[in-house]
Amino acid sequence: MVELGHVAQRFPRALSGGQQQRIALARCLVYQPGIILMDEPLGALDRQLRETMQMEIKRIHRESGATIIFVTHDQEEALALSDRICLMNEGRIAQVDTPQTIYDRPNSAFVAEFIGLSNIVKGEVRGDRLLTSLGAFELPDALQHGSEVSLVIRPEHVRLQASGHAALEGEISEQVYAGSETRVVVKLQGGKRFIVRSSGMAAGKIGDRVSLSWDVSHSRTVTG
Structure with a gap:
């Protein structure tokens, strides 16, 4: 065997x-x-x-x-x-599910950050949007008005475009080429960083101003 x-x-x-x-x-x-x-x-x-x-x-x-x-x-x-994965945090079970479910539908910010790379934006629910320090973003789910949640977007779901085409804008601060993909770090206002994972070579170079966008169906809201 x-x-x-x-x-x-x-x-x-x-x-x-x-x-x-x-x-x-x-x-x-x-x-x-x-x-x-x-x-x-x-x-x-x-x-x-x-x-x-x-x-x-x-x-x-x-x-x-x-x-x-x-x-x-x-x-x-x-x-x-x-x-199946059983994810532990400080001796307690954080989530038990299939690998795909844990990756695509984490139940907390801890799980989202621990399993794979994530972009996480915290804010307060105002109607159908999440009000954050970076602006207001459309929510994938209907949530209680005034509740505090985090919006999770995986790097492979973030689109990188020339500046002026989306709500989030920043400057490329790092690039890591890994053969089949390139990992790009974009520095936003206030110093927050967003990670973008793109296939092949990424458009743009360090220092370029770029815009970030994503399909709302590829985002998820979690507590914590």
Whole structure:
């Protein structure tokens, strides 16, 4: 199951980090447990090996049929591996749901910030809008007038345009190119920063004035 027959005669010191982890898994699986607890088993591995082991663990989980409780502080790892995520905050359960639901519909500002990158704007509900220090924004849901909530917008849902085309304007302060995407940080009035994630190379350069916009259906209101 762990595909390590070819290294059966090797000494432990001759095994790679990934092979050692798979052997530890094999020693556990031989007892055919119903539940397997993994406490940050991939933390010491490099990124490429960690991603390979994530796929291996998913395959072994599928073939063994065991329930795996996987403890991790790596948010991307939690999203990649889990059927369900239990997010803890100071010893209390913050939210339990599928990875997609937790990412798309977080139930609090803490969850939105902890799982993935988020742009969060706090304000007070006034009719169908949220009044904030950055201006008034359309709300995706009907909420009680006067209540204080936060508007969450994921970076991939923010559109970056030339200055003058949207309500929010700022200056590009940082850019990080990561191959398939570019992460752009836009500094707004008062020093608040908005993160934009775009595919390929982003339009504009550091110092450019730009406008930000998003579809209201891609935003979410949360407490906290």
